[in-house]
Amino acid sequence: MKGLVIKAHSGFFTLHRLPDGAQFVARAAGRLTKGKHVEDALAVGDRVTFEVIQSGGPITARIIEVEPRARTLSRHDPIIGSAAREIRQVIVANPDLAVFVFACAEPEFTPRLLDRYLVGAEAQRLPVLICASKIDLVGPDQAKALFAEYERIGYCVIYTSAVTGQGIDELRAALHGKLSVLTGKSGVGKSSLLNALKPGLGLAVGEISSKWRKGKHTTVVPELVRLDENSWIADTPGLRAYSIWDVTAEELDAYYREIAPWVSRCAFSDCTHIHESDCAVKAAVARGEISQARYESYCRLREELSQQRRW
Ligand SMILES: Nc1nc2c(ncn2[C@@H]2O[C@H](COP(=O)(O)OP(=O)(O)OP(=O)(O)O)[C@@H](O)[C@H]2O)c(=O)[nH]1
Numbered sequence: 166m167k168g169l170v171i172k173a174h175s176g177f178f179t180l181h182r183l184p185d186g187a188q189f190v191a192r193a194a195g196r197l198t199k200g201k202h203v204e205d206a207l208a209v210g211d212r213v214t215f216e217v218i219q220s221g222g223p224i225t226a227r228i229i230e231v232e233p234r235a236r237t238l239s240r241h242d243p244i245i246g247s248a249a250r251e252i253r254q255v256i257v258a259n260p261d262l263a264v265f266v267f268a269c270a271e272p273e274f275t276p277r278l279l280d281r282y283l284v285g286a287e288a289q290r291l292p293v294l295i296c297a298s299k300i301d302l303v304g305p306d307q308a309k310a311l312f313a314e315y316e317r318i319g320y321c322v323i324y325t326s327a328v329t330g331q332g333i334d335e336l337r338a339a340l341h342g343k344l345s346v347l348t349g350k351s352g353v354g355k356s357s358l359l360n361a362l363k364p365g366l367g368l369a370v371g372e373i374s375s376k377w378r379k380g381k382h383t384t385v386v387p388e389l390v391r392l393d394e395n396s397w398i399a400d401t402p403g404l405r406a407y408s409i410w411d412v413t414a415e416e417l418d419a420y421y422r423e424i425a426p427w428v429s430r431c432a433f434s435d436c437t438h439i440h441e442s443d444c445a446v447k448a449a450v451a452r453g454e455i456s457q458a459r460y461e462s463y464c465r466l467r468e469e470l471s472q473q474r475r476w
């Protein structure tokens with residue numbers, strides 16, 4: 166039987182059988198998890214072959230095979246004290262789309278964090294959608310102004326309000342037929358959006374509006390929520406999901422999509438675009454073709470990456 170892993174919880178996996186949707190709680194066959202692995206053997210989003218077992222307990226299935234992954238959303242998990250071993254923690258297997266949720270207000274929009282997420286997604290070749298949430302708090306004009314630069318460089322931005330219902334149909338259409346990963350810091354309204362997308366879902370929503378100030382996360386376990394027949398969404402715990410630590414300083418320019426096209430025209434092939442004199446990127450910034458804010462974001466991130474310890 167074929168299934169989709171919709172929840173992973175310390176060695177147990179909840180499976181959604183395809184195509185009928187019957188649910189099973191499974192463990193993985195020993196050989197799948199034994200031995201050396203560079204990444205988690207099983208994660209939410211994996212497509213598996215399984216068999217039903219009679220255990221008399223809560224476990225009703227055994228996973229016997231995992232389909233090769235199209236891509237993964239993952240992050241490095243350095244193992245303390247053994248630099249040679251490195252493991253990828255798979256947050257979601259086979260994602261089709263990353264949805265980055267940023268509130269127009271409460272909490273305040275932080276473009277530098279969006280840039281980090283975008284770099285992570287570009288590096289993992291994951292298509293991106295930006296969701297500007299809580300549009301009711303600022304109105305359409307101010308919301309558009311906040312995200313204008315991202316639209317200009319070609320990212321799709323959908324403006325939503327879980328309160329008025331604005332943009333929810335547009336968002337639902339964009340998610341159709343895909344496995345999407347919803348990411349954003351605590352309090353931006355991810356669970357509220359999911360509840361609006363799927364009435365009756367009843368996900369817990371942070372009740373105290375000051376909660377985001379403490380950065381407390383209401384959602385803790387990544388879990389796939391089914392929007393319709395073949396549309397799935399993972400409400401991730403956020404923040405750490407888009408670690409960019411796989412990216413090197415030298416390749417960073419490739420992941421700023423409006424910077425990348427200029428790189429080959431720089432005088433030096435290893436141009437950092439920071440201090441060189443004959444630099445096509447800096448010239449494009451001077452002409453206003455690359456925004457000052459995004460360029461500064463690039464410089465800051467590059468500095469940070471060049472200082473990080475490699476393992
Ligand atoms: N005005 C307004 N408030 C919203 C909107 N969406 C969510 N909120 C409020 O924002 C707060 C946080 O919403 P959540 O949906 O819990 O946010 P979250 O992103 O799921 O937060 P975590 O689970 O902690 O990561 C709650 O008080 C919501 O009522 C919106 O569209 N407009």
Ligand SMILES: [Mg+2]
Binds near residue numbers: 355357370371383384
């Ligand atoms: Mg939540």
Ligand SMILES: [Zn+2]
Binds near residue numbers: 445
């Ligand atoms: Zn340059």
